[in-house]
Amino acid sequence: MAAPLRSWIRAGCQTLQGFKDSLSMSLLQKRNLNVTRMLGTEKEAEAVEEAEAGGEAGEAEKDSRRKVVSPETSMKYLDSEAFALGYRGKPVWFYYRRNFKGGKPPPTRRTCIRKGQLSTASPCPICRDEYLVLNFQNVKLLEQFVSPYTGEVLDSMLTGVCQKQHQQLIIEVMRAWDEGLLEKKLPTRVYDYEDYKS
Amino acid sequence: MAASFISRTFLSYTSCGSIRTLKDAVAVGCTRRNFVTTGKYQQANSEDDKLNTVQNSQGATHQDPFPIFSKQEVQGLLERITGFNALKVAGPQKKPLQRAVYKLLTDEQLDKELQEAHGRLKEKLQMPPFMNPYKDNTTPLSLDPDLADFDTAKYVFTDISYGVKDRHRHVVVRELDGSLNIAPRSTRERMNQIYNPREGREFFKPRMFNEQNLERMISKKQYIYILDRACCQFEPDDPDYVNVTRRVYSAVNDAKAFEDLRSTRHFGCLAFYLVWNRMSDLLLLDMLNRDLISDAKDLVILHCIIHPDSQCATSVGRLEKEEPVAVVKAYIETEAKLKAQLELSLQAMEDAMRTKEKSEERSSS
Numbered sequence: 201m202a203a204p205l206r207s208w209i210r211a212g213c214q215t216l217q218g219f220k221d222s223l224s225m226s227l228l229q230k231r232n233l234n235v236t237r238m239l240g241t242e243k244e245a246e247a248v249e250e251a252e253a254g255g256e257a258g259e260a261e262k263d264s265r266r267k268v269v270s271p272e273t274s275m276k277y278l279d280s281e282a283f284a285l286g287y288r289g290k291p292v293w294f295y296y297r298r299n300f301k302g303g304k305p306p307p308t309r310r311t312c313i314r315k316g317q318l319s320t321a322s323p324c325p326i327c328r329d330e331y332l333v334l335n336f337q338n339v340k341l342l343e344q345f346v347s348p349y350t351g352e353v354l355d356s357m358l359t360g361v362c363q364k365q366h367q368q369l370i371i372e373v374m375r376a377w378d379e380g381l382l383e384k385k386l387p388t389r390v391y392d393y394e395d396y397k398s
Numbered sequence: 399m400a401a402s403f404i405s406r407t408f409l410s411y412t413s414c415g416s417i418r419t420l421k422d423a424v425a426v427g428c429t430r431r432n433f434v435t436t437g438k439y440q441q442a443n444s445e446d447d448k449l450n451t452v453q454n455s456q457g458a459t460h461q462d463p464f465p466i467f468s469k470q471e472v473q474g475l476l477e478r479i480t481g482f483n484a485l486k487v488a489g490p491q492k493k494p495l496q497r498a499v500y501k502l503l504t505d506e507q508l509d510k511e512l513q514e515a516h517g518r519l520k521e522k523l524q525m526p527p528f529m530n531p532y533k534d535n536t537t538p539l540s541l542d543p544d545l546a547d548f549d550t551a552k553y554v555f556t557d558i559s560y561g562v563k564d565r566h567r568h569v570v571v572r573e574l575d576g577s578l579n580i581a582p583r584s585t586r587e588r589m590n591q592i593y594n595p596r597e598g599r600e601f602f603k604p605r606m607f608n609e610q611n612l613e614r615m616i617s618k619k620q621y622i623y624i625l626d627r628a629c630c631q632f633e634p635d636d637p638d639y640v641n642v643t644r645r646v647y648s649a650v651n652d653a654k655a656f657e658d659l660r661s662t663r664h665f666g667c668l669a670f671y672l673v674w675n676r677m678s679d680l681l682l683l684d685m686l687n688r689d690l691i692s693d694a695k696d697l698v699i700l701h702c703i704i705h706p707d708s709q710c711a712t713s714v715g716r717l718e719k720e721e722p723v724a725v726v727k728a729y730i731e732t733e734a735k736l737k738a739q740l741e742l743s744l745q746a747m748e749d750a751m752r753t754k755e756k757s758e759e760r761s762s763s
Contacts (some may be wrong), residue, residue, distance in 0.1 A: 351492035380606030380615050380624075385492040387598045388522055389629045393468055395565050396527045396634065 265317040271335035278340045291344035292332060293325040293359040308356045311364040324361040326369075334368050336375035339382060345369055351385030463674055466704060467528040475696045476666035480523060483661040487519045525666040526629050531637040538577040545576035554581060556589045564590040565633070587633070598630035607631075607642055616649045625664045647671045656684045673701050679736040682729070686743040689750065695722035698729040708733060723748065
């Protein structure tokens with residue numbers, strides 16, 4: 201009895217040590233602390249860091265499980281057949297069904313994407329489709345999240361998007377209002393002619 | 399030297415005595431200056447008055463249009479020209495979701511409700527004032543060279559007393575050379591937005607009013623939205639407001655898209671702008687094509703009021719009875735540039751009226 205237990209503990213310690221080693225290695229890879237300590241001048245250190253960052257980004261792109269799509273590609277996607285087939289002419293959040301316990305829905309999750317990849321089994325309508333990029337120029341996508349009756353951005357409880365995407369959506373809608381790509385709901389300005397007669 | 403302008407504002411918290419204290423502060427040790435910035439309206443009677451004329455965006459020199467625009471007669475004319483298509487004015491709007499309210503009413507109560515609704519809708523058709531762009535008053539209130547370089551930034555003093563209208567708010571700037579000036583209009587607008595924020599007005603000018611975005615929106619025919627947003631954002635005598643609105647009016651004129659603006663608050667200003675700059679032929683043509691003869695007459699009368707020295711005014715004055723067709727004919731013969739087209743459409747309209755009268759006589763007899 202003791203022998204298997206001891207071996208199990210040893211195995212556990214080994215894996216723990218292995219985990220610690222891999223963590224420190226990844227930290228070293230991200231920021232080559234040894235190199236910066238060795239180099240005397242700041243300029244050389246910056247050059248090395250830039251090279252590292254470029255290399256890392258290149259490596260990240262090769263390794264990432266989530267494709268990075270440009271806003272222009274996203275705009276083309278919204279006009280494509282694939283989009284029409286997938287979403288059947290409805291808003292992108294229409295057929296999404298949230299999973300939660302009970303009758304009253306809680307607020308949507310903070311984010312679906314952690315460390316560059318999906319970390320949930322049921323991601324929100326925007327995170328689940330890599331080709332849906334929230335951008336102020338992507339008016340067709342933004343319009344789906346703005347109420348045609350009130351002119352306000354739809355609540356995340358209705359659309360089911362995660363909070364991070366909801367904040368990004370609000371920012372992009374405000375940018376679109378600023379550029380005049382989306383029509384904002386305006387109050388009726390009332391004038392008193394007497395003010396202008398002086 | 400303060401390369402970027404940073405203002406620190408001094409808030410005067412007293413409600414009644416603030417203006418007095420501000421004036422006293424200004425009056426101590428300096429000469430009092432007149433706060434009135436805009437000149438009085440002058441009648442165009444002599445050649446000397448033409449020196450006081452202001453250049454508008456079209457390049458034509460004119461006097462101040464606002465006194466003529468705000469006349470009862472002119473406002474009535476413009477209201478009649480605008481029309482009142484109830485379905486368009488009360489049409490679909492973006493508003494908070496509300497439950498429908500059902501009421502059981504007698505005939506008198508129903509009439510009263512309809513009248514009140516009509517009044518509410520009429521308020522929506524109030525025309526924004528048609529003015530020339532303002533000119534900043536640059537005379538200093540006091541010169542204090544002893545105070546020069548008191549700080550690295552200018553100080554802006556704003557009178558935030560309750561009950562003072564934004565346009566009449568006292569805003570003064572202590573410059574770095576020690577002089578005290580009335581704040582330029584841009585500074586006053588910023589201070590108003592800080593202390594008295596208004597819904598629909600942004601602190602920074604929206605990018606929508608930049609060249610590229612304006613061109614795009616005009617090509618997409620979003621005239622009403624541009625004008626509504628300009629009304630919310632700017633004052634009527636702001637140079638930006640004047641540029642944007644005049645640009646949209648001339649685009650509407652070129653595209654002949656008058657029907658888009660009919661029954662909105664902007665149609666009156668559009669008509670006034672076209673008549674002011676003697677560009678009203680296309681609008682008159684549109685009215686004649688739609689058989690709006692009374693509107694056409696009103697437009698010509700407006701032309702006579704705005705340009706009393708013109709040939710058209712004298713020939714209309716000579717008419718015994720101001721009959722619509724005769725008045726329009728007088729305009730076409732004297733002032734019109736699209737003479738042939740206007741005569742043709744007037745003829746077509748007269749023929750249509752005659753056939754209509756004949757058919758009515760036949761049906762009644």
